[in-house]
Amino acid sequence: MTATEHRPAANLEQARADRVTPVWKGRRHILDLDDWSPGEIAQVMDTALTMKSILARPIKKTPTLRGKTIVTAFYESSTRTRISFEVAAKYLGADAVNMTASASSVSKGESLLDTVRTLQAIGADIVVMRHPQSGAPWVVSERVNSSIVNGGDGWHAHPTQALLDLFTIRERLGRVAGLKVTILGDVLHSRVARSDIWGLSLLGADVTVCGPPTLLPRDWVTDPGGLPWKLRVEERIEPALEGADVVMALRLQRERMHAGLIPSIREYCRLYALNADRLKLAKTDALVMHPGPMNEGVEISPDVAHGAQSVIEEQVTNGVAIRMALLYLLSGGTARPDGE
Amino acid sequence: MATERTRLIGGRLIDPSQGIDDLADVVIGSGRVLEIVRGTERSRRTAVASGERMVDVTGMVIAPGFVDLHCHLREPGFEDKETIATGTRAAAAGGFTTVCAMPNTSPTIDTASDVEWVISAARRGGVVRVHPIGTITRGEKGQELSEMADMAQAGAVAFSDDGNMVKSARLMRNALAYSRVTGRPIVDHAEDPDLVDGGVMHDGRVASILGLRGSPAEAEEVAVARDIALARATGGKLHIAHASTAAAVDLIRQGKARGISVTAEVTPHHLVLTDEWIAGTSAGHPPFNTNCRVNPPLRTDADRMALIAGLLDGTIDCIATDHAPHTVVDKDCEFDQAAPGLSMLETAFGLLMRLVDGEHLSLATLIKVLTINPAQVFGLDAGTLRVGANADLVVIDPGAEWTVDVRKFQSKGKNSPLHGERFRGLVRTTMVGGEVVHEVPQ
Ligand SMILES: [Zn+2]
Secondary structure (H helix, E strand, O other), X not given: OOOOOOOOOOOHHHHHHHHHOOOOOOOOOEOOOOOOOHHHHHHHHHHHHHHHHHHOOOXXXXXXXXXXXXEEEEOOOOHHHHHHHHHHHHHOOOEEEEEEOOHHHOOOOHHHHHHHHHHHHHOOOEEEEEEXXXXXXXXXXXXXXXXXXXXXXXXXXXXXXXXXXXXXXXXXXXXXXXXXXXXXXXXXXXXXXXXXXXXXXXXXXXXXXXXXXXXOXXXXXXXXHHOOOOEEEEOOHHHHHOOOOEEEEOOOOOHHHHOOOOOOHHHHHHHHOEOHXXXXXXXXXXEEEOOOXXXXXXXXXXXXXXXXXXXXXXXXXXXXXXXXXHHHHHOOOOOOXXXX | OOOOOEEEEOOEEEXXXXXXXXXXXXXXXXXXXXXXXXXXXXXXXXXXXXXXXXXXXOOOXXXXXXXXXXXXXXXXXXXXXXXXXXXXXXXXXXXXXXXXXXXXXXXXXXXXXXXXXXXXXXXXXXXXEEEEOEOOEHHHOOOOEOOHHHHXXXXXXXEEOOOOOOOOHXXXXXXXXXXXXXXXXXXXXXXXXXXXXXXXXXXXXXXXXXXXXXXXXXXXXXXXXXXXXXXXXXXXXXXXXXXXXXXXXXXXXXXXXXXXXXEEEEOHHHHHOOOHHHHOOOOOXXXXXXXXXXXXXXXXXXXXHXXXXXXXXXXXXXEOOOEOOOOHHHHOOOHHHOOOOOOXXXXXXXXXXXXXXXXXXXXXXXXXXXXXXXXXXXXXXXXXXXOOOEOOEEEEEEEEEEEXXXXXXXOOXXXXXXXXXXXXXXXXXXXXXXXXXXXXXX
């Protein structure tokens, strides 16, 4: 990609102005949602709706992407995301190849540039990359002919997760604009939170983030006006939940305790876990979401995770549909997606 | 034998060490400044009459050669990044005639013989004057003091564990006390590593959006506060390297007001660039630009304005480049993995001219903080064109426009985020001891 292809929208207003032309821009990479328009997101969601109908069939395979090679290059283990992409590729008839790179071999660019060379050599059409360091997919995208899909980079972005979250919300509640969405937990280290905030804001939702002060980016607390999105930031969970249409709990990594960011898991639970009592503060039918994998009994109580309001399993199914849609659109999207 | 004399005529001489900003001839010979003649109407005739070589610099600015208190020449040990030969050619191209080389080489410069080695290597391969800086602690390990008096005698002009903070407050206190023996300043890389905690850019809005680990401003503030307290307690000489935060500027200002011996430098990049450059939204660069990774990190616009204010009111004494060349491999990787530092010697003046064009400082002030001020901080015989001084000078074309092209850098370090930037203000000629060491033909 050229240096100018990926350019985050200078502000939300400008990005929203793009909504008059709701067309897939024929972009080559899916790196982040920060330069997307609402129309483009809507188009991916509409395509995913068609894909979801394929998922409902007894025989799910279509020949749409026959002959295409899709590589999953994961520098950080994430069985869920990797399998979701591989299944999506297979349902569309593409060849899916898994390239696992051990995190221990990651040293000063060597491993990443090796990957680039390998990918060039095997002629991958689409590469799905997961990397522990923010920005790594950008480094690769500037050096390969393949399309790069960011399957999660560092604390930075996870655009396909955000798209599946938006899709799930729209499917259940009929819209995204005007909804109150609360994101709970370790926002500081969450790429899911960042991409969700971009997506939700682009589509006009009111976003609240909530977590202990040590797990929130501190400038979001001290100077939320300087951010590219309109965010409400709460350090206490009760006001954050009040009147919410959607509540998303984020995974809490145990390392945060050892890094001195929280005193103990027990205390975190007591102050920030999403449990049935707290969920009552939100709207009666508020959706409960989680990007998975969950620590049940830590950031979310089991009864809430599997309760009537939970759409967490649905998120997983929708993830496949969204990824099918993205692979299809990235491949040119000329043939009918159902192969007929 | 008659001394050959050269007369630079028709230029505007800006020499803050003598309070000169005027049309003047500069006459040089035997490597020194022989004469300054203010007002130039009759100079051509004088030159012809006395058989001097005449160099017409009409429309140009003549200034003392720039003095850089902080650069990394990488030799010995990291010759793939830079050598004394390439680094000093880069210095010459940037208008610097005197540079001080940081000791974090391999081996580190921590004995008198290491210092002597740098001096002799610079004599062999360098084109500008090179002054070694020795380490504060042996091997920059922060455990035992280096033999600073020996090194000072061998020619070390200051001491620094640059790249690392001296973590032990006790050892830093002893180093500052000892600076009363050497008379040489302790140069402070003020960055508390506990608070940096693996941070790779300024901890602020941009880092929080890009999801990069932040290095907070208070990492610098805490260190500067500690070391100013230790300088007060010991009466030692403290020099704050690459000040980058508004809070550090305030602390230095208070320290000076209380009569504590503290001086400070700021880099061109901290004066002009901000952390926004890493997001790539400014200047059309891609995001996660590793060439913007530097220690201390690029800060916010508020910090930048405080640094400019500090420079204007004398809180910050001078500008130093912190020229930190790296190979392509060091930068062609993930942001977190990239080596911190940027190649600055060749772009410093052009970049700083943006402050002049933005009317933040006058050209005369800019020249002052690049010449006599840094020379005084380290007590160097440089930064002036008074009669009898070394004929180390630059001829600047203040109106010339040029575009940064890292491929044309003399430095081995092509790691500059400024590639493709358009600058106004060009160093045309650099002379060291009256010899031309760099020249851009008109
Ligand atoms: Zn330093």
